[in-house]
Amino acid sequence: MTHKIVIIYQSLLGIYGDAGNGKVLAKRLQWRGEPAEVVTVEPGQPVPSDGLVYLLGGGEDWAQVAAVKALSATEGDGLRTGLDRGAVLLAVCAGYQLCGRSFTVGDDELVHPGLGLLDIETRRGNERAVGEVLSTGTLPDGSTTTITGFENHGGFTTLGSDATPFARIEIGVGNGTDGFDGAIQGRVLGTYPHGPLLPRNPELADGLLEWALGRKLEALPKQVVNAEHETLRAQRFQVVRTTKNRAEQTR
Template sequence: MSAAPVKIVLLYQSLLGIYGDHGNAVILTRRLQWRGIDAELVPVEPGDPVPTDGAVYLMGGGEDIAQTTAVHELKTDRGLFTALDNGAVLFAVCAGYQICGKSFTIGARDEIIDGLGLLDIETRRGPERAVGESLSHWTRPDGTSSLITGFENHGGWTQLGSDATPLTSMEVGWGNGDGQTDGAVQGRVYGIYPHGPVLSRNPDLADHLLETALGHPLEPLDMPEIEALRARRIEAVREGRP
Protein backbone atom coordinates (compact mmCIF):
# COMPACT_ATOMS: atom_id res chain seq x y z
CA MET A 1 0.00 0.00 0.00
CA SER A 2 1.49 3.34 -1.07
CA ALA A 3 1.97 6.11 1.48
CA ALA A 4 -0.40 9.04 1.47
CA PRO A 5 0.94 12.17 -0.22
CA VAL A 6 2.66 14.77 1.94
CA LYS A 7 0.19 17.63 2.33
CA ILE A 8 1.41 21.22 1.98
CA VAL A 9 -1.46 23.40 3.20
CA LEU A 10 -1.81 26.95 1.89
CA LEU A 11 -3.98 28.94 4.28
CA TYR A 12 -6.30 31.71 3.11
CA GLN A 13 -4.67 32.78 -0.15
CA SER A 14 -7.54 35.23 -0.74
CA LEU A 15 -6.69 37.02 2.53
CA LEU A 16 -2.97 36.44 3.01
CA GLY A 17 -1.73 36.21 -0.55
CA ILE A 18 -0.10 39.48 -1.59
CA TYR A 19 3.45 39.65 -2.98
CA GLY A 20 3.27 36.12 -4.38
CA ASP A 21 3.67 34.38 -1.03
CA HIS A 22 1.61 31.44 -2.34
CA GLY A 23 4.83 30.55 -4.16
CA ASN A 24 6.22 29.28 -0.86
CA ALA A 25 3.66 26.46 -0.90
CA VAL A 26 4.39 25.73 -4.56
CA ILE A 27 8.14 25.46 -4.00
CA LEU A 28 7.76 23.12 -1.00
CA THR A 29 5.50 20.86 -3.05
CA ARG A 30 7.87 20.88 -6.02
CA ARG A 31 10.98 20.20 -3.93
CA LEU A 32 9.32 17.06 -2.63
CA GLN A 33 8.14 15.98 -6.08
CA TRP A 34 11.59 16.59 -7.60
CA ARG A 35 12.86 13.99 -5.12
CA GLY A 36 10.20 11.49 -6.13
CA ILE A 37 8.11 12.08 -2.99
CA ASP A 38 4.36 12.19 -3.52
CA ALA A 39 3.15 15.63 -2.42
CA GLU A 40 -0.13 17.51 -2.59
CA LEU A 41 -0.73 21.25 -2.36
CA VAL A 42 -3.97 21.84 -0.45
CA PRO A 43 -5.41 25.39 -0.65
CA VAL A 44 -7.81 26.31 2.15
CA GLU A 45 -10.04 29.39 2.10
CA PRO A 46 -12.08 30.98 4.91
CA GLY A 47 -15.09 28.79 5.63
CA ASP A 48 -13.29 25.63 4.52
CA PRO A 49 -12.28 23.23 7.28
CA VAL A 50 -8.53 23.35 7.88
CA PRO A 51 -7.17 19.81 7.49
CA THR A 52 -5.36 18.48 10.53
CA ASP A 53 -3.11 16.01 8.70
CA GLY A 54 -0.87 18.44 6.81
CA ALA A 55 2.92 18.42 7.07
CA VAL A 56 3.56 22.14 6.51
CA TYR A 57 1.11 25.02 6.74
CA LEU A 58 1.79 28.40 5.13
CA MET A 59 0.46 31.94 5.53
CA GLY A 60 1.54 35.04 3.61
CA GLY A 61 1.15 38.79 3.63
CA GLY A 62 -2.09 40.75 3.81
CA GLU A 63 -3.76 43.98 4.87
CA ASP A 64 -5.32 44.91 8.23
CA ILE A 65 -8.84 43.59 7.65
CA ALA A 66 -7.43 40.41 6.14
CA GLN A 67 -5.35 39.86 9.27
CA THR A 68 -8.27 40.19 11.66
CA THR A 69 -10.47 37.99 9.49
CA ALA A 70 -7.80 35.30 9.29
CA VAL A 71 -7.33 35.30 13.07
CA HIS A 72 -11.08 34.97 13.65
CA GLU A 73 -11.44 32.16 11.13
CA LEU A 74 -8.45 30.19 12.39
CA LYS A 75 -9.49 30.51 16.03
CA THR A 76 -13.01 29.42 15.17
CA ASP A 77 -11.92 26.45 13.05
CA ARG A 78 -9.10 25.24 15.41
CA GLY A 79 -7.74 22.87 12.76
CA LEU A 80 -4.37 24.64 12.55
CA PHE A 81 -3.89 24.31 16.31
CA THR A 82 -4.69 20.60 16.15
CA ALA A 83 -2.27 20.10 13.27
CA LEU A 84 0.54 21.80 15.19
CA ASP A 85 -0.22 19.62 18.21
CA ASN A 86 0.10 16.65 15.86
CA GLY A 87 3.61 17.73 14.82
CA ALA A 88 3.03 19.91 11.75
CA VAL A 89 5.21 22.89 10.84
CA LEU A 90 3.85 26.41 10.29
CA PHE A 91 5.72 28.94 8.14
CA ALA A 92 4.30 32.47 8.12
CA VAL A 93 5.45 35.57 6.23
CA CYS A 94 4.95 39.26 7.08
CA ALA A 95 1.28 39.76 8.08
CA GLY A 96 0.99 36.01 8.59
CA TYR A 97 4.01 36.21 10.90
CA GLN A 98 2.47 39.08 12.86
CA ILE A 99 -0.85 37.32 13.51
CA CYS A 100 0.99 34.29 14.91
CA GLY A 101 1.99 36.43 17.86
CA LYS A 102 0.21 37.49 21.02
CA SER A 103 -1.00 40.76 19.54
CA PHE A 104 -0.61 43.21 16.66
CA THR A 105 -2.06 46.61 15.77
CA ILE A 106 -4.21 47.74 12.84
CA GLY A 107 -5.56 51.00 11.47
CA ALA A 108 -4.73 54.65 11.97
CA ARG A 109 -5.67 54.38 15.65
CA ASP A 110 -3.36 51.40 16.19
CA GLU A 111 -6.09 49.18 17.58
CA ILE A 112 -4.54 46.23 19.41
CA ILE A 113 -5.79 42.85 18.17
CA ASP A 114 -5.18 39.53 19.91
CA GLY A 115 -3.22 37.15 17.69
CA LEU A 116 -3.09 33.37 17.49
CA GLY A 117 -0.63 33.12 20.38
CA LEU A 118 1.66 30.68 18.56
CA LEU A 119 4.75 32.88 18.88
CA ASP A 120 5.89 34.94 21.87
CA ILE A 121 5.95 38.19 19.90
CA GLU A 122 4.12 41.54 19.90
CA THR A 123 3.87 43.77 16.82
CA ARG A 124 3.22 47.53 16.86
CA ARG A 125 3.37 50.26 14.22
CA GLY A 126 6.97 51.34 13.68
CA PRO A 127 8.23 54.93 13.28
CA GLU A 128 8.81 54.29 9.57
CA ARG A 129 7.96 51.66 6.98
CA ALA A 130 10.52 48.98 6.19
CA VAL A 131 10.77 48.61 2.41
CA GLY A 132 13.49 47.11 0.25
CA GLU A 133 15.72 44.13 -0.35
CA SER A 134 16.91 42.37 2.78
CA LEU A 135 19.77 40.03 3.54
CA SER A 136 20.21 38.10 6.76
CA HIS A 137 22.11 35.18 8.25
CA TRP A 138 20.29 32.02 9.33
CA THR A 139 22.06 29.52 11.58
CA ARG A 140 20.87 25.95 11.08
CA PRO A 141 20.37 23.61 14.03
CA ASP A 142 23.69 21.91 13.19
CA GLY A 143 25.54 25.22 13.58
CA THR A 144 26.19 25.88 9.89
CA SER A 145 24.84 29.06 8.34
CA SER A 146 23.09 30.22 5.21
CA LEU A 147 22.16 33.62 3.79
CA ILE A 148 18.48 34.53 3.47
CA THR A 149 17.45 36.97 0.74
CA GLY A 150 14.07 38.58 0.19
CA PHE A 151 12.04 41.76 -0.17
CA GLU A 152 10.44 43.35 2.88
CA ASN A 153 7.52 45.79 2.95
CA HIS A 154 5.90 46.22 6.35
CA GLY A 155 4.91 48.94 8.78
CA GLY A 156 4.84 46.76 11.88
CA TRP A 157 7.85 46.34 14.14
CA THR A 158 8.03 43.15 16.16
CA GLN A 159 9.35 42.59 19.67
CA LEU A 160 10.27 39.04 20.72
CA GLY A 161 9.55 37.64 24.15
CA SER A 162 11.67 35.14 26.02
CA ASP A 163 10.01 32.05 24.51
CA ALA A 164 10.74 33.03 20.89
CA THR A 165 14.15 32.97 19.21
CA PRO A 166 15.11 35.23 16.29
CA LEU A 167 15.16 33.27 13.06
CA THR A 168 17.96 35.27 11.42
CA SER A 169 20.40 38.10 12.10
CA MET A 170 20.33 41.07 9.74
CA GLU A 171 23.05 42.23 7.40
CA VAL A 172 20.93 44.51 5.18
CA GLY A 173 17.39 45.69 5.95
CA TRP A 174 15.07 46.26 8.90
CA GLY A 175 13.80 42.78 9.76
CA ASN A 176 11.90 42.90 13.05
CA GLY A 177 12.45 46.66 13.08
CA ASP A 178 15.72 46.97 14.97
CA GLY A 179 17.89 46.13 11.97
CA GLN A 180 19.42 43.35 14.06
CA THR A 181 17.12 40.34 13.73
CA ASP A 182 14.38 39.06 11.46
CA GLY A 183 11.57 36.65 12.22
CA ALA A 184 11.10 34.24 15.07
CA VAL A 185 10.96 30.53 15.71
CA GLN A 186 9.24 28.77 18.59
CA GLY A 187 8.95 25.02 18.46
CA ARG A 188 7.71 24.18 14.96
CA VAL A 189 6.33 27.63 14.21
CA TYR A 190 8.47 29.88 11.99
CA GLY A 191 7.84 33.48 11.02
CA ILE A 192 9.81 35.93 8.89
CA TYR A 193 9.21 39.23 7.07
CA PRO A 194 10.67 38.88 3.53
CA HIS A 195 8.63 38.07 0.46
CA GLY A 196 10.18 36.89 -2.76
CA PRO A 197 8.70 34.26 -2.43
CA VAL A 198 11.29 33.71 0.28
CA LEU A 199 11.42 29.90 0.03
CA SER A 200 12.02 30.07 -3.70
CA ARG A 201 14.96 32.38 -3.07
CA ASN A 202 16.29 30.29 -0.18
CA PRO A 203 16.12 26.55 -0.86
CA ASP A 204 18.12 25.64 2.26
CA LEU A 205 15.38 27.10 4.44
CA ALA A 206 12.70 25.38 2.37
CA ASP A 207 14.36 22.01 2.83
CA HIS A 208 14.82 22.62 6.56
CA LEU A 209 11.06 23.13 6.96
CA LEU A 210 10.36 19.93 5.04
CA GLU A 211 12.92 17.92 6.99
CA THR A 212 11.51 19.22 10.29
CA ALA A 213 8.00 18.23 9.26
CA LEU A 214 8.99 14.81 7.91
CA GLY A 215 11.44 13.99 10.69
CA HIS A 216 14.31 12.91 8.44
CA PRO A 217 16.90 14.47 6.09
CA LEU A 218 16.22 14.83 2.39
CA GLU A 219 18.55 14.01 -0.46
CA PRO A 220 20.18 17.20 -1.78
CA LEU A 221 19.03 18.64 -5.09
CA ASP A 222 21.73 19.67 -7.55
CA MET A 223 20.36 22.85 -9.12
CA PRO A 224 23.32 25.12 -9.97
CA GLU A 225 21.14 27.66 -11.77
CA ILE A 226 19.39 28.47 -8.48
CA GLU A 227 22.70 28.96 -6.68
CA ALA A 228 23.94 31.21 -9.50
CA LEU A 229 20.83 33.38 -9.22
CA ARG A 230 21.21 33.53 -5.43
CA ALA A 231 24.80 34.67 -5.80
CA ARG A 232 23.75 37.52 -8.12
CA ARG A 233 21.00 38.60 -5.73
CA ILE A 234 23.33 38.57 -2.73
CA GLU A 235 25.91 40.61 -4.64
CA ALA A 236 23.25 43.11 -5.74
CA VAL A 237 21.80 43.72 -2.28
CA ARG A 238 25.26 44.14 -0.77
CA GLU A 239 26.09 46.70 -3.45
CA GLY A 240 22.76 48.46 -2.94
CA ARG A 241 21.50 47.70 -6.44
CA PRO A 242 17.76 47.05 -7.07
Protein backbone atom coordinates (compact mmCIF):
# COMPACT_ATOMS: atom_id res chain seq x y z
CA MET A 1 0.00 0.00 0.00
CA THR A 2 1.25 3.46 -0.90
CA HIS A 3 0.93 6.01 1.89
CA LYS A 4 -0.61 9.31 0.79
CA ILE A 5 0.73 12.58 2.18
CA VAL A 6 -1.93 15.13 1.24
CA ILE A 7 -1.07 18.81 0.85
CA ILE A 8 -4.29 20.83 0.98
CA TYR A 9 -4.57 24.03 -1.10
CA GLN A 10 -0.94 24.70 -1.93
CA SER A 11 -2.01 27.63 -4.12
CA LEU A 12 -3.68 29.32 -1.13
CA LEU A 13 -1.64 28.10 1.83
CA GLY A 14 1.85 27.73 0.42
CA ILE A 15 3.65 31.07 0.61
CA TYR A 16 6.20 29.98 3.24
CA GLY A 17 7.44 26.78 1.62
CA ASP A 18 5.30 24.64 3.92
CA ALA A 19 4.83 22.13 1.09
CA GLY A 20 8.31 20.97 2.06
CA ASN A 21 6.71 19.28 5.05
CA GLY A 22 4.98 16.85 2.71
CA LYS A 23 8.18 16.04 0.84
CA VAL A 24 9.97 15.29 4.10
CA LEU A 25 7.26 12.92 5.34
CA ALA A 26 7.19 11.00 2.06
CA LYS A 27 10.99 10.76 1.86
CA ARG A 28 11.35 9.53 5.44
CA LEU A 29 8.89 6.74 4.67
CA GLN A 30 10.65 5.90 1.39
CA TRP A 31 14.04 5.76 3.13
CA ARG A 32 12.55 3.02 5.28
CA GLY A 33 11.33 1.08 2.24
CA GLU A 34 7.67 2.12 2.65
CA PRO A 35 5.96 3.39 -0.54
CA ALA A 36 4.73 6.97 -0.21
CA GLU A 37 3.52 9.75 -2.48
CA VAL A 38 2.69 13.42 -2.10
CA VAL A 39 -0.79 14.38 -3.33
CA THR A 40 -1.68 18.06 -3.74
CA VAL A 41 -5.34 19.08 -3.66
CA GLU A 42 -6.46 22.51 -4.86
CA PRO A 43 -9.74 24.38 -4.29
CA GLY A 44 -12.54 22.83 -6.31
CA GLN A 45 -11.08 19.34 -5.90
CA PRO A 46 -12.34 16.92 -3.24
CA VAL A 47 -9.90 16.11 -0.45
CA PRO A 48 -9.16 12.36 -0.57
CA SER A 49 -10.31 10.40 2.45
CA ASP A 50 -7.46 7.85 2.36
CA GLY A 51 -4.56 10.12 3.33
CA LEU A 52 -2.06 9.12 6.02
CA VAL A 53 -1.08 12.68 6.92
CA TYR A 54 -2.83 15.88 5.81
CA LEU A 55 -1.03 19.22 5.69
CA LEU A 56 -2.28 22.80 5.89
CA GLY A 57 0.27 25.60 5.52
CA GLY A 58 0.52 29.34 5.95
CA GLY A 59 -1.08 31.96 3.76
CA GLU A 60 -2.25 35.54 3.46
CA ASP A 61 -5.44 36.78 5.09
CA TRP A 62 -7.69 36.49 2.05
CA ALA A 63 -6.33 33.02 1.29
CA GLN A 64 -7.01 31.86 4.83
CA VAL A 65 -10.66 32.93 4.57
CA ALA A 66 -11.02 31.35 1.12
CA ALA A 67 -9.50 28.09 2.33
CA VAL A 68 -11.82 27.70 5.31
CA LYS A 69 -14.85 28.43 3.15
CA ALA A 70 -13.83 25.76 0.63
CA LEU A 71 -13.06 23.18 3.32
CA SER A 72 -16.37 23.89 5.04
CA ALA A 73 -18.12 22.83 1.82
CA THR A 74 -18.46 19.24 0.64
CA GLU A 75 -14.97 19.13 -0.88
CA GLY A 76 -13.56 19.14 2.66
CA ASP A 77 -15.54 16.06 3.72
CA GLY A 78 -12.62 13.80 2.84
CA LEU A 79 -10.44 15.48 5.44
CA ARG A 80 -12.88 14.79 8.25
CA THR A 81 -13.40 11.23 7.04
CA GLY A 82 -9.65 10.69 6.92
CA LEU A 83 -9.22 11.97 10.47
CA ASP A 84 -12.03 9.70 11.64
CA ARG A 85 -10.14 6.80 10.01
CA GLY A 86 -7.03 7.60 12.04
CA ALA A 87 -5.10 9.95 9.78
CA VAL A 88 -3.24 12.95 11.22
CA LEU A 89 -3.45 16.64 10.29
CA LEU A 90 -0.49 19.00 10.70
CA ALA A 91 -1.68 22.61 10.43
CA VAL A 92 0.83 25.47 10.35
CA CYS A 93 0.19 29.18 11.05
CA ALA A 94 -2.87 30.23 8.99
CA GLY A 95 -3.73 26.55 8.68
CA TYR A 96 -3.55 26.26 12.47
CA GLN A 97 -5.81 29.26 12.99
CA LEU A 98 -8.49 28.13 10.55
CA CYS A 99 -8.74 24.76 12.31
CA GLY A 100 -10.10 26.55 15.36
CA ARG A 101 -13.60 27.63 16.26
CA SER A 102 -13.07 31.17 14.93
CA PHE A 103 -10.41 33.70 13.90
CA THR A 104 -9.90 37.26 12.72
CA VAL A 105 -7.41 38.35 10.05
CA GLY A 106 -5.32 41.50 9.67
CA ASP A 107 -6.94 44.69 10.97
CA ASP A 108 -10.37 43.21 10.33
CA GLU A 109 -12.31 42.72 13.56
CA LEU A 110 -14.84 40.54 11.73
CA VAL A 111 -14.90 37.09 13.31
CA HIS A 112 -14.68 34.26 10.75
CA PRO A 113 -15.87 30.75 11.66
CA GLY A 114 -13.20 28.05 11.55
CA LEU A 115 -13.39 24.32 10.90
CA GLY A 116 -13.90 23.49 14.58
CA LEU A 117 -11.21 20.80 14.62
CA LEU A 118 -9.38 22.51 17.49
CA ASP A 119 -10.84 24.16 20.57
CA ILE A 120 -9.01 27.45 19.96
CA GLU A 121 -9.88 31.07 19.19
CA THR A 122 -7.55 33.46 17.35
CA ARG A 123 -7.76 37.25 17.53
CA ARG A 124 -5.53 40.04 16.25
CA GLY A 125 -2.74 40.89 18.68
CA ASN A 126 -1.29 44.28 19.56
CA GLU A 127 1.87 43.59 17.56
CA ARG A 128 3.04 41.08 14.99
CA ALA A 129 5.09 38.07 16.06
CA VAL A 130 8.08 37.80 13.73
CA GLY A 131 11.30 35.89 14.31
CA GLU A 132 12.93 32.62 15.22
CA VAL A 133 11.18 30.22 17.56
CA LEU A 134 12.75 27.69 19.90
CA SER A 135 10.48 25.48 21.98
CA THR A 136 10.09 22.06 23.53
CA GLY A 137 7.31 20.08 21.90
CA THR A 138 5.51 17.12 23.41
CA LEU A 139 4.83 14.42 20.85
CA PRO A 140 1.65 12.31 20.91
CA ASP A 141 3.53 9.41 22.51
CA GLY A 142 4.54 11.64 25.42
CA SER A 143 8.18 12.10 24.42
CA THR A 144 9.63 15.59 24.01
CA THR A 145 11.74 17.15 21.28
CA THR A 146 13.33 20.54 20.66
CA ILE A 147 11.50 22.50 17.95
CA THR A 148 13.00 25.27 15.85
CA GLY A 149 11.30 27.39 13.22
CA PHE A 150 10.32 30.88 12.07
CA GLU A 151 7.06 32.59 13.02
CA ASN A 152 5.29 35.44 11.24
CA HIS A 153 1.73 36.03 12.40
CA GLY A 154 -0.50 38.81 13.71
CA GLY A 155 -3.03 36.61 15.46
CA PHE A 156 -2.81 35.45 19.07
CA THR A 157 -4.44 32.14 19.93
CA THR A 158 -6.27 31.10 23.09
CA LEU A 159 -6.86 27.44 23.89
CA GLY A 160 -10.10 26.04 25.25
CA SER A 161 -10.36 23.15 27.66
CA ASP A 162 -10.47 20.48 24.95
CA ALA A 163 -7.12 21.47 23.39
CA THR A 164 -3.67 20.73 24.84
CA PRO A 165 -0.66 23.01 24.21
CA PHE A 166 1.88 21.47 21.85
CA ALA A 167 5.13 23.19 22.82
CA ARG A 168 6.56 25.33 25.63
CA ILE A 169 8.25 28.44 24.23
CA GLU A 170 11.88 29.24 25.08
CA ILE A 171 12.37 31.87 22.38
CA GLY A 172 9.58 33.51 20.41
CA VAL A 173 5.89 34.29 20.85
CA GLY A 174 3.88 31.26 19.74
CA ASN A 175 0.24 31.43 20.82
CA GLY A 176 0.68 34.74 22.57
CA THR A 177 1.15 35.42 26.27
CA ASP A 178 0.72 31.95 27.77
CA GLY A 179 4.26 30.74 27.04
CA PHE A 180 3.12 27.98 24.70
CA ASP A 181 2.88 27.35 20.98
CA GLY A 182 0.31 25.32 19.11
CA ALA A 183 -2.33 22.85 20.19
CA ILE A 184 -3.18 19.16 19.92
CA GLN A 185 -6.68 17.76 19.93
CA GLY A 186 -7.94 14.49 18.51
CA ARG A 187 -5.84 13.73 15.43
CA VAL A 188 -4.88 17.37 14.78
CA LEU A 189 -1.64 19.17 15.65
CA GLY A 190 -1.47 22.91 15.04
CA THR A 191 1.60 25.12 15.42
CA TYR A 192 2.97 28.48 14.25
CA PRO A 193 6.57 27.88 13.05
CA HIS A 194 7.51 27.68 9.38
CA GLY A 195 10.94 26.75 8.11
CA PRO A 196 9.52 24.56 6.60
CA LEU A 197 8.89 22.97 9.98
CA LEU A 198 9.65 19.29 9.36
CA PRO A 199 12.99 19.60 7.51
CA ARG A 200 14.19 21.51 10.56
CA ASN A 201 12.68 19.02 13.02
CA PRO A 202 13.09 15.41 11.85
CA GLU A 203 12.04 13.94 15.21
CA LEU A 204 8.70 15.71 14.88
CA ALA A 205 8.34 14.35 11.33
CA ASP A 206 8.84 10.78 12.54
CA GLY A 207 6.55 11.42 15.51
CA LEU A 208 3.73 12.44 13.17
CA LEU A 209 4.28 9.38 10.99
CA GLU A 210 4.27 7.03 13.97
CA TRP A 211 1.13 8.68 15.28
CA ALA A 212 -0.62 8.19 11.94
CA LEU A 213 0.67 4.63 11.42
CA GLY A 214 0.00 3.55 14.99
CA ARG A 215 3.42 1.93 15.30
CA LYS A 216 7.08 2.72 15.84
CA LEU A 217 9.26 3.29 12.80
CA GLU A 218 12.55 1.50 12.41
CA ALA A 219 15.70 3.57 12.65
CA LEU A 220 16.88 5.16 9.43
CA PRO A 221 19.91 3.67 7.66
CA LYS A 222 23.25 5.04 8.83
CA GLN A 223 23.96 6.56 5.41
CA VAL A 224 20.89 8.80 5.86
CA VAL A 225 21.49 9.91 9.45
CA ASN A 226 25.03 11.15 10.04
CA ALA A 227 26.97 13.40 12.37
CA GLU A 228 26.89 16.30 9.90
CA HIS A 229 23.09 16.53 10.11
CA GLU A 230 23.19 16.57 13.91
CA THR A 231 25.95 19.19 13.93
CA LEU A 232 23.96 21.50 11.66
CA ARG A 233 20.89 21.14 13.85
CA ALA A 234 22.89 21.94 17.00
CA GLN A 235 24.38 24.99 15.26
CA ARG A 236 20.89 26.25 14.41
CA PHE A 237 19.85 26.07 18.06
CA GLN A 238 22.99 27.95 19.08
CA VAL A 239 22.40 30.71 16.53
CA VAL A 240 18.85 31.27 17.79
CA ARG A 241 19.97 31.45 21.42
CA THR A 242 22.89 33.78 20.56
CA THR A 243 20.59 36.11 18.63
CA LYS A 244 18.23 36.27 21.62
CA ASN A 245 21.07 37.06 24.03
CA ARG A 246 22.40 39.87 21.82
CA ALA A 247 18.95 41.39 21.53
CA GLU A 248 18.51 41.34 25.32
CA GLN A 249 21.91 42.96 25.86
CA THR A 250 21.07 45.91 23.57
CA ARG A 251 17.79 46.74 25.36
